[in-house]
Amino acid sequence: MHIVVCIKQVPDSAQIRVHPVTNTIMRQGVPTIINPYDLFALEEAMRLRDKFGGEVTVLTMGPPSAEDSLRKALTFGADRAVLLTDRFFAGADTLATSYALAAAVRKIGSSIAPVDIVFTGKQTIDGDTAQVGPGVCKRLGFLQLTYVSKVVNLDLQGRSIEVERRSEGGVQVLRSTLPVLITMLEGTNEVRRGSMVNALSAARAEIVKWSAQDAGVEDIGKCGLRGSPTVVKRVFAPTPRAEKAALVDPAGRPPADALIEEIFKLRPKLEDDMFQLARGF
Amino acid sequence: MAQPTKTPTPAPAGRAAAKKELSEHFKQYKHVWVFIEQERGHVHPVSWELMGSGRKLADKLGVDLAAVLIGAPGEALNAAVAESFCYGADLAYVCADPVLQDYRNEPYSKALTDMVNTYKPEVLLLGASTLGRDLAGAVATTLLTGLTADCTELEVDTDGSLAATRPTFGGSLLCTIYTLNFRPQMATVRPRVMPMPDRVEKPIARVIEHKLGMVEADIVTKILAFVPDRDKATSNLAFADVVVSGGLGLGSLENFQLVKQLASVLGAEYGCSRPLVQKGWVAADRQIGQTGKTIRPKLYIAAGISGAIQHRVGVDGADLIVAINTDKNAPIFDFAHLAIVTDAIRLLPALTEAFRKRLSAHTRDRIAS
Numbered sequence: 001m002h003i004v005v006c007i008k009q010v011p012d013s014a015q016i017r018v019h020p021v022t023n024t025i026m027r028q029g030v031p032t033i034i035n036p037y038d039l040f041a042l043e044e045a046m047r048l049r050d051k052f053g054g055e056v057t058v059l060t061m062g063p064p065s066a067e068d069s070l071r072k073a074l075t076f077g078a079d080r081a082v083l084l085t086d087r088f089f090a091g092a093d094t095l096a097t098s099y100a101l102a103a104a105v106r107k108i109g110s111s112i113a114p115v116d117i118v119f120t121g122k123q124t125i126d127g128d129t130a131q132v133g134p135g136v137c138k139r140l141g142f143l144q145l146t147y148v149s150k151v152v153n154l155d156l157q158g159r160s161i162e163v164e165r166r167s168e169g170g171v172q173v174l175r176s177t178l179p180v181l182i183t184m185l186e187g188t189n190e191v192r193r194g195s196m197v198n199a200l201s202a203a204r205a206e207i208v209k210w211s212a213q214d215a216g217v218e219d220i221g222k223c224g225l226r227g228s229p230t231v232v233k234r235v236f237a238p239t240p241r242a243e244k245a246a247l248v249d250p251a252g253r254p255p256a257d258a259l260i261e262e263i264f265k266l267r268p269k270l271e272d273d274m275f276q277l278a279r280g281f
Numbered sequence: 282m283a284q285p286t287k288t289p290t291p292a293p294a295g296r297a298a299a300k301k302e303l304s305e306h307f308k309q310y311k312h313v314w315v316f317i318e319q320e321r322g323h324v325h326p327v328s329w330e331l332m333g334s335g336r337k338l339a340d341k342l343g344v345d346l347a348a349v350l351i352g353a354p355g356e357a358l359n360a361a362v363a364e365s366f367c368y369g370a371d372l373a374y375v376c377a378d379p380v381l382q383d384y385r386n387e388p389y390s391k392a393l394t395d396m397v398n399t400y401k402p403e404v405l406l407l408g409a410s411t412l413g414r415d416l417a418g419a420v421a422t423t424l425l426t427g428l429t430a431d432c433t434e435l436e437v438d439t440d441g442s443l444a445a446t447r448p449t450f451g452g453s454l455l456c457t458i459y460t461l462n463f464r465p466q467m468a469t470v471r472p473r474v475m476p477m478p479d480r481v482e483k484p485i486a487r488v489i490e491h492k493l494g495m496v497e498a499d500i501v502t503k504i505l506a507f508v509p510d511r512d513k514a515t516s517n518l519a520f521a522d523v524v525v526s527g528g529l530g531l532g533s534l535e536n537f538q539l540v541k542q543l544a545s546v547l548g549a550e551y552g553c554s555r556p557l558v559q560k561g562w563v564a565a566d567r568q569i570g571q572t573g574k575t576i577r578p579k580l581y582i583a584a585g586i587s588g589a590i591q592h593r594v595g596v597d598g599a600d601l602i603v604a605i606n607t608d609k610n611a612p613i614f615d616f617a618h619l620a621i622v623t624d625a626i627r628l629l630p631a632l633t634e635a636f637r638k639r640l641s642a643h644t645r646d647r648i649a650s
Contacts (some may be wrong), residue, residue, distance in 0.1 A: 036559075094430075116469055127574055128448075129430035131572060134386075134418025143501055144386045146415045162505065167384065167411055168320045172507040174385075176502040187565060229427035229463040235449065235456045238590055245604060245613075245620035256631035259603070259621050264516045265581070266619060267601050270579055271639075277523055277548040 001054030001156055002113040003045040004105055005078065006136065009062050009069035010126040012048030020083040039076075039191045040042055041184040044151060045119045046077050046192070052154060054116075055079040057108055061089055064113045068205050074202035075194035081205070082108060086212040090226030094127070099222045104215040117161075118181040122147055130183070137181035145176060146183040166208025236248060290419035301440055301461045306330035314374075314402040315394065317365055318412055321507075322357040324364065326477065327408030331470060332368040333478030334435050337407055341437040345371040348401065354381040355416045357358060362488060365479050372487035374400060380497050383507065384412050387500050388493060390419040396491050396560040397424060399511070402465045404443050406435070409469035410544045417497030421467050428467040431571065433474055433594050443468065448571050448590050453589065473519050473575040473598065518567065524578045524599075526569055527557065529627055530585020530594075530606060534562040540584055546637050552588045569594035570595035584625035588613025605629075 034042075044057045058073040060066050061084040070081035084104045109115040118140070123130035129147075137144040145163050149171065153162040153196065154177075165172045166185055194202075205263045212220055221227060246266075250258040264271045290300040315335040318325040332348065339346035348365030352358045354377040360374050373526040376392040393416060397405065421428035433455070434446040439489050442459050443466040449456040460466040518524065525547065527540035537557065544551035553562070554571040569576055577598035584605045586592060593616055596602060604617035605625040614620050621628065 046516070085326070094418075094428065095422060095425065103567075123572075125572070126311065127430075129428075130414045131418040131428055131430055134415060135422040138390075138419050138422040144419060145502075146386075148615065163510075167507075168318075168325060170321075170507055172383070172504055173506040173508070174502055175505055197342050229460050230429060231459045231461055232445070232456050233459055235454055238455055238593065244615060245602075245607075245617035248619060248621040254631065254635070255621060255623055255628055259605075259628075259632065260635055261618075262619055263382040263601065263603060267579070270601070273579060274521060274547060274636075275640055278636075280548055 001047065001050060001052050001057045001116050002109075003054065003117045003119060004108055004115050005038070005040065005042045005056060005058045005073070005119045006101055006105075006132075007035070007060050007069060007073060007121075008035045008124050008126075009060060010035045018049075022054065032065070032068065034072055035121055035124045035126075037123055037184070037186050038151055039121075039124070040186055040188050041119035041121050041182070042073060042076060042078065043189045043191045044148075044184050045117070048151060048187065052156060055113065057082060057112065058102065059084065059104055059108065061085070061097065061104070062091075064209075067209075070207050071202050071205070072194075074205050075100040075199045076192060077194070077198055077276070078114070080208070082208040082210060084215055086209050086210075086223075088212045088217075088220050088223045091228065092223060093228035093230045094129055094131040094135055095229055096223055096227035097132050097227075098233045099227060100137055100212070100215070100217060101136045102139035103212075103217045104210060104274075105136065107210070107214075107216045110216075116156075116178045118142065118179070120181070120183050122183045122185055133172055133181060133183040140179070140181065141182045143176045145174060147185050148182045149185045149188045151182070199240060242280050282357065285617065292326060301442065302429055302460055303464075307462070307464040310401040310403040312345045312347055312402050313342065313404040314347045314349050314397075314465070315370075316406050316407040316413070316416070317348050317361055318410060319350070319352050324361050325408055325410055325412075325472070325606070326411060326447065327413070327470070327472040329364075329368045329480075330472070330475040330477055331406045331408060332365070332370065334470065334475045335404075336369040336478065338404060338435060338437055338443070339371075342403070342441060344403070344480075347371065347400075348373045348459070349393070349396060349405075350374070351381055351389055353377065362484050364480075366483045366485050368478060369481075370486075373485075374489050374491055376491040376493055378493040378495070380495065381493065384415075385500065385503050385504065386415055386419055386504050387502060388495050389416055390423065391495055392491070392493055393420050394423045395418065396496070399466060399491065399557055400489070403412050404452060405465040405467045405548050407467070407469050409471040417467060417469050424465070426460075426463040426465060428469070429435065429458045429460070430469050430471050431598075432468045435468060442466070448594050457590060471575050473577050474594070475503045476577070476598065518550045518552055518569070519576055521550035521576065522578050522584075523547050524552055524569070524576050524579045525549050525582045525584070526552035526554065526586065527558045527584045527625070528554040528586030530587070532585075532626065534560075536626050537562055539626065539633070543582070543629055543633045546633050546640075549578075549580075554589075554592050583613060583617070584629055586613055587611045 120133040147166040150164040333497040348370040429445040525544040581599035602617040
């Protein structure tokens, strides 16, 4: 069995700051991490490998520095890492990204071993779109299983897979046929720690680096900024409300009482609503 | 390792791509569509919220607003079609087939893709629910068009393009995205981001039926079972009238209990900002913000939350935002209505007690009157 896990190296968003004067992103010194959602995908892929045998290949598209995330994935226990890196890929939106990644998955399938399952996280923490997984899936012509919380059963002989999928108001139990693309829900497994042995071999491991050409991309015009149907026209900081928050001045009152007074002064009807609510109506 | 590629550097695409040069083919694409999401006999409220946004876009463009419904034939589907007209549809496109009973990607994406190719809308809006995201990503890729996820604002530009605004860079900035030269222009919007429009009783008008052209044997993925969620309480956060939430300023998981205690006295729901979920203090379904829930309560009390955009977009629809924070320069003071500069850890217990008294005093008043 051969599983490809698509990961993304993202800035640790908790540490991004906006310049107070110019309103631009201060990216310098922001550490990068593997998109946290992708770790659940990687873990699930490795569990299936450990149970059924086979190999896990991690794939990312990004600048040369994205190699760090691939090495990290090798430390966790992935068998092989492919970095898709080329200036043609720069500025890609979700459609152009899925084009390049799908080409790379096909190439991995033809040059290494046929791919049975592609895993991705349910979304990234920087783009938050949850679109690249379905996009790669459609382009590959795989069956699409998103928001999967559990792989219930895998029958390699019969080429069938059963999963639990989060849907509105409940869980769908689905049976589908390999090859599939699974986007993995967060919190669904306990991500393993990297072992010392893996860390040592990961540091020495050769990362496969592919340009667009190496990955067998047929049409460069479908990659990167040029291949992106969406155009970002404006990036801006949100306008503050015309008036800043009114500050509550306790003026001798206990602060809690003062705050409640001010709340009900601003919204007189709220007190009745809250009375009903507090009584459980 | 691979050799560096010898292909020449591409022309700077930014300028060229940013110019509107719509092909003759795409100029035929007209009207605004809203996908009406139904699951297990119910329409997801986000669909009606989108009808409100779609109505405004259609009016500005001077085109029709169409509701698009996909599902198994029957009472529930008929009711949803009828309801679409009460929420502003000029017409409805309906694809009814027994294989569409429950959501599956294959038949639903075929239905929607075929309908788009046949009837050619210029704008297609879907809810950013699990269903909507699963469907939108697949359909946009098949149609090779642009899709902007999780928009917080939808506008029509002077040239008639859809201007879709969403938070970016982990929620610290906003960006406005266009799909200038491809159609339809697709966007998803998360539940509760747009206000619910008024429902106006109206008769069913034009309904156009579309044949699926697929039978069960064509569909690979089978539904073996559906297990409904047992804990319905957590999903109430998005619809709660009063919400109390806490952020990193609380300092510890122990102090987060103060938020829960206040919420409990008020009969309110409690929530938190993203870092608390990342720390594992609070369950993910309690997160409020761009990557969590969007709320529209009458009263929102934020304790120890600094108020990054990521959080703000989740609470902007609240009628009254009250911030409790020690830092008077915190961004939350830019969008809260009422604020108190103090340590939430000290204020929360007092506030819980004061509310308890106040609301029971209210009880006495009511009994007396």
